[in-house]
Amino acid sequence: MHSPATILNLDRLAAKHGQAVIGRLVDEKKIKAGDVDNSVTKALGVLQENGVYACFLYLLAKEKNNGGIVVQEMLNLLENLGYGWGKPVDQKPDTVLAYLTDKVTKQLEPLLLAKETLEKMLIYARYGAKAKE
Secondary structure, X not given: OOOHHHOOOHHHHHHHHHHHHHHHHHHHOOOOHHHHHHHHHHHHHHHHHHOHHHHHHHHHHHOOOOHHHHHHXXXXXXXXXXXXXXXXXXXXXXXXXXXXXXXXXXXXXXXXXXXXXXXXXXXHHHHHHHHHO
């Protein structure tokens, strides 16, 4: 965890990874901004209603075209939160879900902070997609 001298700007972290989602999907892969907006909006709804684990599960199971990159950026964000979680060794669904169970969901306070920051990231990605439409 970060010491008070190195407090992490969570808004900046969320914005950085939200922008990365749009850059990678819309700008690089040329996926329509509306499709990205739709995927991110659905993932955000799952995250808000059912939590972090469910959101990853949804993206891995239902959002085959856009979900992989969203998952990668969400994992990058989690790694940068400063809890020493690292990242899973690969992006296979079983590996990612085990990582979430073993590391991210283990303690309530870090999990709640992760959820809030991931929500902000997805909101920024959603607005970024809308700006590209």
